[in-house]
Amino acid sequence: MDVSKNKGIAADQKKLVVIVAMTRYMLLDFTGPADVFTNADRFLQATGTNNGYEVKVVAPTYDKRVTTSAGVEVNCQYCAMDIKPPIDTLIIAGDDYWEIMASELEPFYAWLSGINEQNTRRIGSVCAGAFALAKAGLLNGRKATTHWEVSEKLKAQYPSIKVHSNAFFMQDGYIYTSAGVSSGIDLSLALVEEDYGKEIAVRVARQLVFYLRRPGVQAQFGNLLPVYDNTSIGHKLKLWLNERLHEPVDLSKIAEHFNMSVRNLTRVLQKHAGMPPAKFIEKLRVEKARVYLEDTDLSLERIAEQCGLGNLVTMRRIFLRQLAITPSDYRNAFRTSLKDTGDQGLFPVSYPA
Structure with a gap:
């Protein structure tokens, strides 16, 4: 049963999930969440549910291309700026596009600054995607997490954010942030469970051979001590x-x-x-x-x-x-x-x- 309240979308209409692929190095940042929501939709259709998810993986630039370090080039059907609210769930997957000139991302950040609680039910991030949300002002005064390797950087650059380094994912109001790479799957499974209950979420987790709720905290994966300068x-x-x-x-x-x-x-x-x-x-x-x-x-x-x-x-x-x-x-x-x-x-x- 759908227990969510989708803003601006009829109850029997599919929920629009927009995943912005802002990573060149970690494909799982966007493919992981995409697999969760598409498989959830598949299982929902099999049970006769009329709604479910419509998943769109989009590029942050007008060329609609995501070139990865693995030699795979993803040609998206849309760029983020093509998507007009209302949006059910927006996920910013990664943020290693620092190599791209800032001018190429200006349209994306202008679009992202127009995303808010009135036109988007949920906003999430995977890994360093928290930096994109922070740059757009969406994390001001909120608690958030990101990959353990860059959590101190997030704290330093955006002091108003209450950064929690250990969590796999966390929620603050309508904003959801997740830690590194595979934690985007953790977050996406939690969102499916929030929408359609545990049974559907468990089926997806089993299909992906993944935990529904992964034990432990992010500290298990990161270094307890940072890498210090040789002279320190x-x-x-x-x-x-x-x-x-x-x-x-x-x-x-x-x-x-x-x-x-x-x-x-x-x-x-x-x-x-x-x-x-x-x-x-x-x-x-x-x-x-x-x-x-x-x-x-x-x-x-x-x-x-x-x-x-x-x-x-x-x-x-x-x-x-x-x-x-x-x-x-x-x-x-x-x-x-x-x-x-x-x-x-x-x-x-x-x-x-």
Whole structure:
């Protein structure tokens, strides 16, 4: 049953889903949501439902072409500016069109600035598509998420946005934002469930061999510590500590190595890395433990020792705090591909000792 209220569109009319393909590098940003909505429409038609979805993947430029880094050129039937409201659901998929001259995107942003709650029921973004919504002023004062790799950039460029780095997707009023790449599928499944209920959404998820609700948070996929400049205290501290994580860490010893007082080390690290030494060291320990969990068969107890995480109970508590997942669940989710699948004979893979 359709439980949505589609502005300006009759209840028995298909919902217009417009997906703007603004990515050259991540095709899944727009093909993922498109597959969700087109399959949902297929299942709805099979049940005798008269409405459903009309899906249009459109280009942000008048040439109607989306040229991808994979050598695939998508020739869209429409550009965004061809689409006249009312629109049911608008999704901005990605935003790596910075290579295109700003003048070529001016018509698109003029069009996007005319999209609002009066003529569009829902507006969403996938990955860096949040930047396009932000540029159009649609995220002012709202909470939003984006890919973990660019979340700090979004915060810095648009301070009025309340950026949540861990969520796969989130809603603030009629605006929906999602994190990186495959999270566009997470968001689209949630929108289908919002419109037509869990049963249809589950059927689509099964068809795509995907979770209806993916467990965990985005932090599991990203780096807990950013990539620091080679001259920064964060980079130097990472290099020095990496070989010593199995040892007890003495802040005075670290400070002495860098010819600083403990107080000055704390101040400098807080300023340049955004966190105190204790938090920095804990994140670095977890990062190293993740590598062991992904690439080796070391026991959890041994990994805890090697990374200075104490015992298994302590490591579990720290993983839950930093990644919202236990070490054993993390290993099951992220261990080296094909390991323990029974396919090693077909796809031989060598693992480090």
